[in-house]
Amino acid sequence: SHSLMIKDQRYHSMKKEMVEIQQTAVQNQTAVMIEIGTNLLNQTAEQTRKLTDVEAQVLNQTTRLELQLLEHSLSTNKLERQISDQTNEITKLQEKNSFLEKRVLEMEDKHMLQLKSIKDEKDQLQVLVTRQNSIIEELEKQLVTATVNNSVLQKQQHDLMETVHSLLTMISTPNSKNNFIAKEEQISFKDCAEAFKSGLTTSGIYTLTVSNTAYCMLKYFITPRSEYLTGRKKAQLTNQKRYVLKIQLKDWEGNEAYSLYDHFSLASEEQKYRIYLKGLTGTAGKISSISQPGNDFSTKDADNDKCICKCSQMLTGGWWFDACGPSNLNGMYYPLRQNNNKFNGIKWYYWKGSGYSLKATTMMIRPADF
Numbered sequence: 614s615h616s617l618m619i620k621d622q623r624y625h626s627m628k629k630e631m632v633e634i635q636q637t638a639v640q641n642q643t644a645v646m647i648e649i650g651t652n653l654l655n656q657t658a659e660q661t662r663k664l665t666d667v668e669a670q671v672l673n674q675t676t677r678l679e680l681q682l683l684e685h686s687l688s689t690n691k692l693e694r695q696i697s698d699q700t701n702e703i704t705k706l707q708e709k710n711s712f713l714e715k716r717v718l719e720m721e722d723k724h725m726l727q728l729k730s731i732k733d734e735k736d737q738l739q740v741l742v743t744r745q746n747s748i749i750e751e752l753e754k755q756l757v758t759a760t761v762n763n764s765v766l767q768k769q770q771h772d773l774m775e776t777v778h779s780l781l782t783m784i785s786t787p788n789s790k791n792n793f794i795a796k797e798e799q800i801s802f803k804d805c806a807e808a809f810k811s812g813l814t815t816s817g818i819y820t821l822t823v824s825n826t827a828y829c830m831l832k833y834f835i836t837p838r839s840e841y842l843t844g845r846k847k848a849q850l851t852n853q854k855r856y857v858l859k860i861q862l863k864d865w866e867g868n869e870a871y872s873l874y875d876h877f878s879l880a881s882e883e884q885k886y887r888i889y890l891k892g893l894t895g896t897a898g899k900i901s902s903i904s905q906p907g908n909d910f911s912t913k914d915a916d917n918d919k920c921i922c923k924c925s926q927m928l929t930g931g932w933w934f935d936a937c938g939p940s941n942l943n944g945m946y947y948p949l950r951q952n953n954n955k956f957n958g959i960k961w962y963y964w965k966g967s968g969y970s971l972k973a974t975t976m977m978i979r980p981a982d983f
Contacts, residue, residue, distance in 0.1 A: 742926060749913070803853060806983045834859060834977040855981040858890065860942070862897055862961055863973040865949045870897035870964050877978060885909035885917050888933045898963025904935035928957040938967060942974045 930943030958970025
């Protein structure tokens with residue numbers, strides 16, 4: 614029984630040790646588990662923190678991307694509006710271009726019609742000029758015959774006028790005897806001014822040294838009338854000394870104007886009677902209607918103008934043409950209400966324009982020192 618008790622005590626002692634060992638093992642295992650769990654928790658917390666940092670970075674990056682996307686969207690909308698506006702402008706320009714192209718085509722068609730009309734008119738004018746040339750030649754023949762008859766009448770008129778002037782001078786002036794003697798001693802004069810200085814005061818036909826007869830307006834201006842002087846005689850007369858030229862003009866409304874040149878002369882026949890003018894004043898335009906520098910004199914059988922056409926034939930009459938304008942005082946005479954839109958009338962451009970045909974004109978000269 615004592616032996617059993619010892620065994621029983623050993624058993625309980627061993628059992629207690631076993632329990633203690635088990636408890637120690639459990640405690641150790643629990644401690645290990647706790648340590649493992651703590652490590653896991655710490656790792657989990659670290660991972661969580663890292664994930665939180667990554668999530669924050671992702672969120673920040675996402676926010677930046679969203680902002681950039683928004684900015685790109687706004688830029689895209691702006692570009693779309695600009696493209697839309699430009700498209701509208703291009704459309705308008707295309708429409709305007711189409712309209713202009715249509716207008717150009719219409720104008721080209723109209724221009725072609727006008728050119729055709731002008732060509733037809735030119736052909737008609739050419740035919741008319743050809744017919745007029747034939748008529749003019751016939752009229753010239755008639756004029757030669759009339760001129761022969763007229764010369765006889767002029768001679769008679771000249772002799773009669775000389776007699777009348779002599780009688781008038783003797784009656785109207787106190788020193789009539791001396792005037793009469795001067796008239797008898799000097800039948801011809803150098804120019805009209807010399808006739809005036811001799812004591813003659815009545816306008817009329819007088820004999821000049823360079824011509825058989827000339828018309829002198831002794832009351833107003835000392836003036837040889839052009840139809841009494843040939844071109845050569847005119848050139849000789851204007852080169853004796855310095856002369857002044859006055860061109861007096863009248864329109865159909867009762868207005869008058871003049872152009873005064875303080876230096877006038879004509880070149881010789883060899884130089885085609887070129888006209889030289891300087892020092893323009895007057896009321897018939899600030900610009901000379903006789904083109905400067907001076908031009909050669911043209912007639913229908915002596916074309917000296919600067920046009921490929923023949924101005925004297927187109928505009929009628931001899932004149933110092935440049936290129937058929939801007940003056941012609943020897944043009945066709947058109948009566949009232951027929952004197953407008955006449956390219957070949959009596960014109961003085963810088964007073965009445967190119968289409969107005971004047972009622973009357975006078976060209977007068979006198980010595981510059983008179």
